[in-house]
Amino acid sequence: MKSSLLWKRVWRHKLFYLFMLPGIVWFFIFSYVPLYGLQVAFRDFTFVGGFTGSPWAGLKYFHQFFDYYQSSAIIRNTIIISLMKLLIGFPMPIILAILLNEVRHVKFKKTIQTLSYLPYFVSWIVVVTLLQRLLSMYGGPVNDLISSMGGEPVQFMNNTTWFYQLIIGSDIWKNIGWNSIIYMAAIAGIDQQLYEAAKIDGASRFRQIWHVTLPGIRNIAVILFILATGSLMSAGFEQLLLLSGPATANIGSVLDVHVITSGIQQGRLSYAAAVGLFQSGIALILIVTVNWIARKVSDVSLF
Incomplete structure (x- = not known):
């Protein structure tokens, strides 16, 4: 009986499920089928033996990683950089969306939106090259400006003093516009009568933001925050690989770079599969834990 009702409901909304089908197929092929390869982390994998013919190794490679003298530093660096990106970077798209929502000049608003979206489509290679040109000690416009004001040129790149600032700043600049889209959509869905009621009660623009806009996007923000916690063990491979150097290796070595270096360069x-599985397992635990806390505190959760 229940199954027949379910299929009737599916048939009634068949167009919506049809739109979902490409996404489901994509996730199945690229997210679920590769799970079969997780057994590589527990085998002495060889291309001749393949997934099932390679000898069983158990937890050998997990022990190798935790016995590695830099493993604690790599985990620590990953958590520090990811936490900084989350705590500093997560509120920025919300702030941008609220500010853009307050702009009444349509052309200016659209211009700012376009300019903030564009960096998302620029690869990290281009971004890092741009930073190198701007911040170079030899002909870089930033250091030229510092010198013209009587200051000494600053070594921004490959400098532990400026490493975190460059990582967080470039990440925010690249993603803030794109990440603000969903908040702009959420703000657009807020009932305008709530703003009218707030105006009648004498609420200022700041009070309207505090009592109408922020509560209106709270559920979306909580869900996105839960999803963002899953990346705490993933600081960003391409950005860290390009911005890290010998001088910043002690604070810039992260799990993503270590996995790729071990798997691709060293073979x-x-x-690499064992380290990646450890990384994914911690991410899963974080998402489940934060989701449980969010459900208890705000009644908003993914599941």
């Missing part, structure tokens, strides 16, 4: 596929 230690089983070891």
